[in-house]
Amino acid sequence: MNNHKKAIDKANTYIEEKIKEKQERTFQPSYHFTAPVGWLNDPNGLIQHKGIYHLFYQFHPYSEDWGPMHWGHATSKDLVHWEHQPVALAPSEDYELGKAGEGYGCFSGSAVTNNDQLVLFYTGHIDSKNPKEVQCMATTEDGIHFEKPAINPIIPNPPETLSADFRDPKVWAYDGVWYMVVGTSEEGHGGAALFQSKDLMDWQYCGLAAKSDGTLGDMWECPDLFPIQHKHALVVSPMNMNGGKNIMMVGDMDYKLHRFTKDYFVEVDEGFDFYAAQTFLDEKGRRILFAWMDQWETEFPTKKEGWAGAMTVPRVVSLNDEGEVRFQPVEELQLLRKGKEQHKHVELTHSFTPETSGQSLELKVNFDLSNTNSEGIGLHVLKSEDGKEYTEIKYDTSSGEVLVDLNRAGQISGIASAKIKECDELSLHIYVDRCSVEVFINDGEKVITNRVYPDNRSNRIELFADNTVNVSDLQIWSLEK
Ligand code: FRU
Numbered sequence: 001m002n003n004h005k006k007a008i009d010k011a012n013t014y015i016e017e018k019i020k021e022k023q024e025r026t027f028q029p030s031y032h033f034t035a036p037v038g039w040l041n042d043p044n045g046l047i048q049h050k051g052i053y054h055l056f057y058q059f060h061p062y063s064e065d066w067g068p069m070h071w072g073h074a075t076s077k078d079l080v081h082w083e084h085q086p087v088a089l090a091p092s093e094d095y096e097l098g099k100a101g102e103g104y105g106c107f108s109g110s111a112v113t114n115n116d117q118l119v120l121f122y123t124g125h126i127d128s129k130n131p132k133e134v135q136c137m138a139t140t141e142d143g144i145h146f147e148k149p150a151i152n153p154i155i156p157n158p159p160e161t162l163s164a165d166f167r168d169p170k171v172w173a174y175d176g177v178w179y180m181v182v183g184t185s186e187e188g189h190g191g192a193a194l195f196q197s198k199d200l201m202d203w204q205y206c207g208l209a210a211k212s213d214g215t216l217g218d219m220w221e222c223p224d225l226f227p228i229q230h231k232h233a234l235v236v237s238p239m240n241m242n243g244g245k246n247i248m249m250v251g252d253m254d255y256k257l258h259r260f261t262k263d264y265f266v267e268v269d270e271g272f273d274f275y276a277a278q279t280f281l282d283e284k285g286r287r288i289l290f291a292w293m294d295q296w297e298t299e300f301p302t303k304k305e306g307w308a309g310a311m312t313v314p315r316v317v318s319l320n321d322e323g324e325v326r327f328q329p330v331e332e333l334q335l336l337r338k339g340k341e342q343h344k345h346v347e348l349t350h351s352f353t354p355e356t357s358g359q360s361l362e363l364k365v366n367f368d369l370s371n372t373n374s375e376g377i378g379l380h381v382l383k384s385e386d387g388k389e390y391t392e393i394k395y396d397t398s399s400g401e402v403l404v405d406l407n408r409a410g411q412i413s414g415i416a417s418a419k420i421k422e423c424d425e426l427s428l429h430i431y432v433d434r435c436s437v438e439v440f441i442n443d444g445e446k447v448i449t450n451r452v453y454p455d456n457r458s459n460r461i462e463l464f465a466d467n468t469v470n471v472s473d474l475q476i477w478s479l480e481k
Contacts, residue, residue: 004148007090011061011070015087018061023306026456029433030360031336031481032293033311035072036084039064040309042168042222042276043290044071045088045111048283049118049143053079055290055311056088056120058108064303068098069105071122073144079288079314079332081481088138088146089122095134095153096124103128106136108168108222108276112178114200118143121180123167124153133158133166135182137200151201155182159205162186162193168222170278171200174255181209181223183236189213190220190238194258206258210234210249216265217241222276225253225260228287229319234260235268235289237276245269246277246291248317248325266325269312270418271404271449273298273436279317287317288330293436293449301411301453302435312449313431313438326444329431337362337477346471352463354476359459362477363430368470369397370424377469381432382409382452383460390462391437391452395426402428402441402448410454418446425472433479 001009018037034040038061045056052075059072071089074082089106091097098104109122120138125131134153138146158166163185171180180195186208194209209225212218217238224235232253237246244267251262268277269291277291293312294300300308314330341356359382367377378394392405404416420426420441429440434456439448463471 003092004090007092008087011087011090015061025302025305025307027302027305027435027453029310029435031080031333031479032313032433032436033074033082034307035059035061035309037061038307039066040072040311041066041292041294042108043278043292043311044108044122045120046278046280046288046290047111047113047118048280049111049113050116051283052077052143053282054111054118054143055082056111057311059087061087064300064306064308069107069125071106071120078335079330080335085144088120093124093148093152095136096126098126098128102126107133110170110278112171112173112200119200120146121169121171123169125167131164133164135169135180135203154201155195155203158184159193162191163219165219166193170222170224172226174227177255179225181225181234183220183223184208185219186211188218190217190236190241192220192223192225192234192236192260209253209258210260210262212238215242216244216247222278224278226279226281226287227253228317231319231323232260233317233325234262235277235279245295246275250319250323250325268327269447269449271416271438271447272406272414273451274312274449286330289315289317289327294451298451299412310436310451315444315447324445327440327447328444329429329440333362333431336479336481338480339478341476343471343474346474347468348463348465348471349468350465352471354461354463354474356476356478357459357461358478359432359434359456360479361430361432361461362479363428363432363461364473364475365428365430365463365471366473367395367426368424368472369426372397372465372467372469374465374467374469377426377465379428379461379463381430381437381461382454382458383462384455384458385460389454389458391450391454393428393430393437393439402439402446404437404439404448404450406450406452409452410458412451412453416448416450418448420446431479
C-alpha cells in the first residue's frame with residue numbers, strides 16, 4: 001500500500017471511530033456545512049463535475065485545532081444537502097510532510113475537469129519556521145479516491161523574485177490554455193503569480209498578474225481570477241491589509257500581456273467571520289462562491305465540543321447592469337423552507353413580534369424608508385425570552401449604514417457595519433443558523449456575515465424602530481434539512 005493510501009486509511013478509520021463517540025454539538029448549525037469531526041478552514045477544489053457538486057476543504061480530523069492539513073471532501077446534487085466522502089488528500093510525501101508540532105500538509109487549492117477527469121491542485125507546505133511551499137496535483141479515476149503522481153511537485157520552487165509564501169493554486173482554462181494563479185508576495189506587496197500550461201503538468205511562469213500597490217496587503221492568500229460577464233475579477237484574502245479581509249477586484253485581464261488591471265474593488269463580505277472565499281462556475285453558468293465562515297484571529301467556542309469551522313451559504317456572484325458586484329444566496333436554499341409567516345404593510349411602532357421563532361431561519365424584511373421618523377430601524381434575532389440576549393441588525397438612517405451588533409449575541413462582541421447606497425426601501429435577506437447570521441442587504445449590494453454563540457433557547461425574533469416605520473413586507477421561514 002502506498003504512503004498516501006496509508007495516511008488516508010488512517011484518517012478515515014479515526015473519523016469513523018470518533019463519530020461513534022457521538023460528542024454532543026450544542027452549536028451545530030442545521031444547514032451550514034461543517035466537518036464530521038475536528039477542524040475545518042478554507043473551501044478548496046470547488047467544482048461541479050459530471051453534474052455533482054464537490055466541496056473539498058482544509059481539514060484536520062485529529063483535533064479541533066488547526067494541524068497537519070488534509071483535504072476533507074463532500075458531494076451534493078443541490079448545493080444544500082451534502083454527503084461526507086472519504087478524506088481526499090492526506091500529507092504523505094516529503095514535499096508536504098513535516099515534523100510533529102510544525103505546520104505542514106496539503107494546503108489550499110482548486111479543481112478542474114480535464115478530459116472528463118477531475119484533477120486537484122494544492123500546495124505542499126513544510127516547515128512553518130522556514131516555509132517551503134510547492135504546487136502539486138492529484139488525480140482520480142472515480143472522483144473519490146485521489147492519487148499523487150510521481151511528477152509532483154509540478155512547480156517545485158517559487159519564481160526568483162517572489163517570497164517563500166507561495167500557495168493556494170487556482171486553475172482555470174481560457175481560450176484552450178490552462179492558467180494558474182498562486183498567492184504570493186513580492187518586495188512586501190501581495191501578488192498573484194500567473195502560470196500557464198498546455199497539459200496541466202508542465203507550467204511556465206508569466207509574471208505577476210496583479211500586485212498590491214502597497215494598500216492591499218503584504219501577501220495574497222487564496223487568489224481566484226475568473227471571467228465575470230464581460231469583465232474579469234480577482235478575489236484575494238490579503239494579509240495585513242488595513243480595512244480589508246477578503247476583497248474582489250473587478251477589471252480586465254489581458255491574456256497576451258498576462259496582466260489583470262483593476263477598475264475598483266469591493267469587500268466580499270463586511271462581517272467579521274469570512275475568509276478564503278473561492279468561486280467556481282457551475283453547469284447552469286452561475287459563478288458560485290463559498291467562504292470559510294470564520295477567521296484566524298478569533299475565538300472558537302465550539303472547540304469545547306470538539307469541532308471548529310463552518311462554510312458560508314453558497315452565494316452567486318454577478319455584475320448588475322451598472323457593472324456593480326452583487327452577492328446573492330443560491331436559490332436552492334429555498335429547498336430548506338418549512339413553514340412560512342408573512343405580513344404586508346405593518347405600521348410598526350417601537351416593536352413587532354412575529355409568531356415564528358427558531359434558531360434556523362430565513363427572513364426577508366422590507367422597510368419603507370420614504371417617510372419614517374425613526375433613526376434606528378431593524379430587528380433582533382436569536383433573542384432570549386428575557387430579552388437580554390440577541391443579535392441586532394440595525395439600519396441607521398442618519399449614517400446610511402447597516403450595523404450588526406454582536407455585543408449581546410453571546411460569547412463574542414463587536415459591531416460589524418456596511419455603508420449602503422441611499423434608498424427608499426431597505427431590503428434585508430437574512431440567514432440565521434444556530435451560531436451564524438448572514439445578512440444580504442438590498443439584493444446583495446453588501447453582505448455581513450458573523451458567528452454568534454447564543455444560548456440554545458434564544459430563538460425569538462423582534463422587529464424594532466425608534467418611532468414608526470412601515471414594514472412593506474415581512475417573510476419568515478423555518479429552515480430544516
Ligand atoms: C488561508 C490559508 C491558506 C493556506 C491554508 C492553510 O486561510 O492560510 O493560505 O493554504 O489556509 O490551512
